[in-house]
């Protein structure tokens with residue numbers, strides 16, 4: 001790692017003003033950023049640790065919306081009685097990220113800011129129609145995840161929390177890469193009134209929704225409704241772990257499993 | 263250079279460190295606690311697992327400066343005098359190690375998983391919980407056996423939390 005300065009502000013305002021100078025980066029759980037810096041793929045001249053900011057912590061249910069602070073660790077979300085009651089699929093998803101030590105450190109804010117094409121939380125945000133709240137504005141998940149490792153966040157913008165409207169039914173089915181535990185393909189489905197969402201991670205360069213599946217499921221929410229619906233392999237990833245065709249096939253399989261489990 | 267102060271294995275420890283000093287390097291190089299190993303240095307293998315404020319984390323993927331004021335337990339802090347911690351004893355008894363390189367991380371992860379689950383976790387739970395700890399020698403069988411036995415012994419000894 002190259003040298004950098006370290007700051008630990010106690011307010012969002014201070015964090016934001018620290019980020020205005022030079023090539024600073026926010027540090028959340030460090031489970032992606034620190035390995036990236038060790039490989040010298042990132043070399044910020046300052047790290048602004050968000051762990052001392054009270055306002056980024058906390059999980060609470062307000063009416064029919066679940067609020068999760070950006071610095072909530074995966075382990076906290078997985079074990080939260082509030083999340084398990086409100087959106088069990090989200091607690092289960094968090095409890096299946098990486099391994100226990102990664103879950104003790106990694107945060108929801110860091111995961112979605114990073115927008116790894118194989119990360120789990122982006123599927124939950126898009127699949128539940130979440131709203132990402134920053135120190136500047138509110139961004140719907142539909143507009144937030146823009147491309148591979150790209151989001152709508154501007155320079156120095158801080159995610160403060162994520163708001164999840166409670167679904168009536170939801171589930172996440174993940175086919176994990178056994179070496180990395182990231183999703184080879186993961187599908188999050190939810191139903192809230194007539195609104196059905198199907199969000200796919202791991203398969204393409206960025207998390208995406210499958211309109212044909214959503215239409216079919218909004219007529220009848222059953223795995224059988226997905227018979228004959230497939231996604232085109234053309235736009236999907238091909239790598240040493242799986243071909244695009246295999247991933248396309250897995251999208252169908254995981255979507256059926258998720259609907260059956262929801 | 264920032265000064266960090268932690269309680270490590272019950273004793274106060276402080277040093278001036280560069281911000282880029284990893285927690286594992288602080289432990290190994292500044293405090294000479296070389297029981298915590300570095301296997302991969304890429305957050306994969308779990309050889310570097312220690313407990314910080316009661317949670318198991320990978321010390322190669324955390325900075326020392328993040329933990330000013332924290333309480334850290336390493337493998338050196340588990341035994342009481344000459345008496346091994348029940349989990350260490352179980353690894354010895356059940357041949358849960360061969361070369362021993364992964365063992366400090368395995369044992370710290372094992373104590374953490376027992377603390378979190380309480381009671382004696384079943385085999386499937388133990389295997390799932392070991393997702394982040396790799397062993398190149400044993401094939402895991404005896405590690406899983408040792409953790410089950412260590413968990414029972416921890417209940418018996420009332421030694422639940424290492425902290």
Ligand SMILES: Cc1cc2nc3c(=O)[nH]c(=O)nc-3n(C[C@H](O)[C@H](O)[C@H](O)COP(=O)(O)OP(=O)(O)OC[C@H]3O[C@@H](n4cnc5c(N)ncnc54)[C@H](O)[C@@H]3O)c2cc1C
Pocket residue numbers: 025026027028029030031032033034050070071096097098099102105106107108109110111113114116118119120121153157158159160180181182183305306
């Ligand atoms: C061995 C291993 C296995 C893993 N397996 C999985 C897996 O199965 N599934 C999965 O989804 N992920 C997995 N991960 C990634 C893990 O979930 C990370 O914790 C996560 O991607 C990044 O979160 P973090 O809190 O560690 O963020 P950091 O690494 O601290 O930061 C990541 C990026 O986000 C930015 N950032 C952080 N917080 C904010 C904020 N509040 N506002 C704006 N920007 C912010 C940082 O500046 C940085 O650019 C794994 C990681 C490891 C090491």
Ligand code: FES
Pocket residue numbers: 299300301302303304305306307308309310311320321322323
């Ligand atoms: S040395 Fe830390 S995970 Fe391998």
Ligand code: FES
Pocket residue numbers: 358359360361362363364365396397398399400
């Ligand atoms: S005993 Fe050799 S790596 Fe586990």
